[in-house]
Amino acid sequence: MAEQIEFLIPFDDNASGDGWRKFFPCRTVYHMGQTIDFTVDRAENMVKNFKSRVPDYDLPINTLHADELGVYGHIADLRVGDNWVEWLPLFNDGAVEEIKNKGYRYASPEIIFDGFQGVYDGQVYRDVALAIAITPRPRLGRDTLVFSEGDWKAYEGDDEDKEKIMTELKLSEEQMGELKEGFFAQAGNFFSKLINGNVATIEPVVEPEVVQEPKVEDTKFAEQLEEKAAEILALEEKQRVQEAEMQELKDKAQKYDEQLRLAEEEAETQRQNARKLAFAETAKEINGLPETELNFAEELMWLEDADASEGKVHYNTLLNVLRALGEQEKTAKLFSEIGNDGSVAKTVNERVDDLVAAKVKEGMGKADAVKAVFADNPGLYKEYDSENTKAIKSIRE
Secondary structure, eight states: OHHHHTTBOOOTTTOOTTOOEEEEESSEEEETTEEEEOOHHHHHHHHHHHHTTSSSSOOEEEETTEEEEEEEEEEEEEEEOSSEEEEEEEEOTTHHHHHHHHTOOEEEEEEEEEEEEOTTTOOEEEEEEEEEEEESSOOSSTTOOOBOSTTOOOOOOOHHHHHHHHHHHHHHHHHHHHHHHHHHHHHHHHHHHHHTTOGGGOOOOOOOOOOOOOOHHHHHHHHHHHHHHHHHHHHHHHHHHHHHHHHHHHHHHHHHHHHHHHHHHHHHHHHHHHHHHHHHHHHTTSTTOSSOHHHHHHHHHHHHHHOOSGGGHHHHHHHHHHHHHHHHHHHHHHHHHTTOOOOSOOOHHHHHHHHHHHHHHTTOOHHHHHHHHHHHOHHHHHHHHHHHHHHHHHHHO
16 A cells, blocks of 8 residues: 555645655566566656657646546656656646546556657657556556557457447537536527626526536546557557658668669679770771771671671671771772872772762761762672672681
8 A cells, every 4th residue: 555655646735845746666567467677777768858858748647548538737847766757747727626626646657668759850769758647546556557569558448348438428428518508598698688788687607517426337437448548549659660660661672772773873884884895806907997996896886786687697797898998908008108009990999998988088987988888889889799708708717
């Protein structure tokens, strides 16, 4: 019984000198087969969270762990006392008298021991105080209801309990209807007399007094409602934590996708650069190029990509033609250097070279110029092909 008295709310007639109450003990707490070791360090962490506005609202002093049943004020401050977390209430006007009249003389803390995520910073906190409830009996001890992630569970009522709750709610609505009817009747009387100039004789509005005798069923219902409210709060908190974890996984997946995309782009760039260098080596085999081997490598890459034939037959044929033309240009230059005056009739290769040179002078690349000359002069291509078959054969040998 001494343990229960420690949780008795000290009202004006039995409050301590500074008004502080006991919130939660620094000791091992047992609840529904579960054990939690609440140390002084954890108590200091709870106070630190409170003073840092975690959570970011004034912690209510509510009824049976349900704000909608009535809020009597809020927790003004928390501190660590002698092996206790202590709380300092700031009651609303008339709240203490209302609590006394209802017979609710005990407090039950609302705590999330692990897994509370901040709304603004996304940080996960431990030992977070949420509120304190006014109840008809102390909740710490064997029947204590506290909120936590994991295996801490609240009472689950059956269908009969739910039906009883609905019945109680319905009665409350009927009583509220009676109050409203009385009020509107008196209001109608007031306005009638106001119109007739008889305001001085108006009778005061008297609300019907609702007297309820405390019953065992009412106490049981209050306990069930308290436990249901706690269960809903715990489920909502668990869902919020799961949603935060899911969003974190999505963010990581997007980050990995972006890293993979950049890696693939880098690999493709390196592959194209290596291919260009390989074609530049091939371009070195062609004499008389109008541009650098590295630049002409892009022309060769385009020609190979455009050739859809099996084994790239057309590309290889054109490459051999370019090689042969380069050799002829090299030979003609050699003869020119030793005094050849060019009086002999031009060969088919020389005529092709002249036409190609004219196209190049117009701004075409040499490979494109060769293709254009043969496309414009099919007969010349046959003559050229016949003339150079032996030359190509000798180059291959």
